[in-house]
Amino acid sequence: DQQVKQNSPSLSVQEGRISILNCDYTNSMFDYFLWYKKYPAEGPTFLISISSIKDKNEDGRFTVFLNKSAKHLSLHIVPSQPGDSAVYFCAASLITQGGSEKLVFGKGTKLTVNP
Amino acid sequence: GAVVSQHPSRVICKSGTSVKIECRSLDFQATTMFWYRQFPKQSLMLMATSNEGSKATYEQGVEKDKFLINHASLTLSTLTVTSAHPEDSSFYICSVPGPGLLYNEQFFGPGTRLTVL
Numbered sequence: 001d002q003q004v005k006q007n008s009p010s011l012s013v014q015e016g017r018i019s020i021l022n023c024d025y026t027n028s029m030f031d032y033f034l035w036y037k038k039y040p041a042e043g044p045t046f047l048i049s050i051s052s053i054k055d056k057n058e059d060g061r062f063t064v065f066l067n068k069s070a071k072h073l074s075l076h077i078v079p080s081q082p083g084d085s086a087v088y089f090c091a092a093s094l095i096t097q098g099g100s101e102k103l104v105f106g107k108g109t110k111l112t113v114n115p
Numbered sequence: 116g117a118v119v120s121q122h123p124s125r126v127i128c129k130s131g132t133s134v135k136i137e138c139r140s141l142d143f144q145a146t147t148m149f150w151y152r153q154f155p156k157q158s159l160m161l162m163a164t165s166n167e168g169s170k171a172t173y174e175q176g177v178e179k180d181k182f183l184i185n186h187a188s189l190t191l192s193t194l195t196v197t198s199a200h201p202e203d204s205s206f207y208i209c210s211v212p213g214p215g216l217l218y219n220e221q222f223f224g225p226g227t228r229l230t231v232l
Binding site for chain 2: 009041046101107
């Protein structure tokens, strides 16, 4: 049962344009959402996050939007740069009964920014 | 951000052997570390939560006797894949929760590519 879904396995955009990466989730108990960027053969690196009590968080070229009623979040990158080309993972945080944090990841979307 | 190292970065072994993967938190002490596994074109799947001074917590479907976790110190956790088989071939990644707030991001190691022949 995929609790976090990234339905687009890949996305290609032109340099300077906007990249929009989408993520849907099913568990209403998720209270925090994060985006990670991953290059081949490397571990993911944290990009931006948003609490479930907010609907927008912005950090430079990166903005994450959260629509709780639709259980949908998106990452906007503008302007896109060739160096942004990577796999982007959406992750949702859940606090377990034991009080520890657990991250549930989507399958990732491979972004290619063409010069 | 925190620096997390993993060793080895790549290992190839024969079926039936055991492989140990180390995860080190270089910047700060971590009472908790996470172990993930990623198959090609799949998401990172949490295998277990490593707890310093106590037993690891395994996710449903993960065999604790096959994937032995030892949180030896506040900066080191090891994952041992015992009697490895080809289906265990995967990318194993550890992570360390950031200090401070509970909902802080996790810092990931560079991963270990395990290939079992």
